[in-house]
Amino acid sequence: MSVETATAPSKPEVKREPLFSKKNRKVLRDPLDDNNPITVQILGICSALAVTVQVKPALIMAVGVMFVTAFSNLIIALIRDSIPSRIRMIVQLVVVALLVTLVDQLLKAYMYDISKKLSVFVGLIITNCIVMGRLEAFAMAQKPWPSFLDGVGNGLGYGIILVVVSIFRELLGAGSLLGYKIVPQWAYEMGYVNNGLMVLPPAALFIIGIYIWWQRGRNRKLINAS
């Protein structure tokens, strides 16, 4: 896991910068590809792999993680000056656990079947390294608004990987997308068979491994990233 340390700007800023200044856009866009939490920072792989058998749970999970990263970053950035550094882990965990409890209760209330399918993995957002990693590396040293954007960006970067992996797994493993049949019936009659491996856990690792291969082959400056 590579955690870059962001340094706080030492002098107070005189000019107010616009909400989407160039720097803030970069904060939002970087995690999507060049600094993707999963494939480059190696954060949050745990849950990324387990919920990607179908596209729908993956989407819900991505939204949940984005919500938690964005708002935990915001809250921690707001109170960062009043947290004693010795107990910052516990403070961060409590904030994150609070937000995750909120997501879990909402899912249970409005999307019970999805919540059952995600089972323990909603609770595991707490220990999702993305959340903690971004809190430590970014929100502890930055202003609330860039921190919020950083959270949204990292949540999106995480979501992209989740959706890509789940599209491959659902299409090849079950012949459908979001529950709709994509592979026509006549293909099965001609002897097409769903790839059973895609439904099993190892397939997710292969797909992410190949994705990393493709990404680093395209963008060679990432090769020595980890």
Added chain:
Amino acid sequence: MEHLLNILIKSIFVENVIFAFFLGMCSFLAVSKKVKTAFGLGLAVIFVMILTTPLNYLILTYMLKEGALSWVHPSLATVDLTFLGFILFISTIAGAVQLVEMVVEKFTPTLYNALGIFLPLITVNCSILGASLFMQEREYNFAETAVFSVGAGIGFFLAIVLLAAIRERLRYSRIPEPLQGLGIAMIITGLMGMAFLSFSGIQL
């Protein structure tokens, strides 16, 4: 007895935390470059797991479940605090990790330096919290919880030491440049997962 043995075997091999649920992948991939550090982290995880999962079971049964508080006062019998589970579980884990950190620092400073940042990060090792949540979801009793936590810990230990051993050998093989490091580690974990799939269906 046989039932407990079954849970143990199942949690080590069939439902290995790494290969079946991908819990704790972050530290699994990051600390598996050398067998020695992997060994240390594996032991630390076993220890924290054995400490926290039964503790969380007690918290769940005597504080959180519906009617669990009736031992304090009969009028509290209808209180259901299960929604506080996440917060209490993670606090227990954070506390236990702090304890382990102090013990390791005192007795084996070399191991402490080797583990570095990853010792505090056991707190956010998904496999620890995952074990507690599985314990809650599968409604284990105390003996089952204890056995399950031992099994899950050993499963993680086994997986990380195996991967570290393979990665040490990988240094001598020619891997395409973009695939080196993380990419090949992912694919090897997948292959190991396939090997572990052959354990599925084992029943005692």
